Amino acid sequence: MKLFENIINHKINTITDKELLNYANQFGIAINQKQAGQIAEYLRGRQINIFDSAQRTAIIKEIAKIAGPDTAKEVNKLFLQFTKS
Structure with a gap:
């Protein structure tokens, strides 16, 4: 399970705005291009553990x-989807 967590955290820590938009669309979460860019910029390189x-x-x-x-609520929903086992 730790390997799975490391992979997901790595993806969060290196995510691009386009990838974030793709995941949001995949999980039915409403964010726009500008928001995705701002969020991805914040997340990149922070060594975040969403678990x-x-x-x-x-x-x-x-x-x-x-x-x-x-x-933020929508992004939290996305993070919760990633952390479900």
């Missing part, structure tokens, strides 16, 4: 500042 609920909460709060609370 740690405290880290995930802090990330969502920062995303809310960047792209608004509604978008």
Whole structure:
């Protein structure tokens, strides 16, 4: 399971706006190109562990500042989809 977590965290830490949009569309989450770009820029290179609920909460709060609370809720839904086993 740890390998799976490492792969997902690596993807989050290196995600592009296009990849984020693709995942959002795949999971039915509404974000636009500008929001995806801002969020991807924030996430890249941060060594985030979305499986740690405290880290995930802090990330969502920062995303809310960047792209608004509604978008942050949508991104949190996406993160929760990634962390389901």
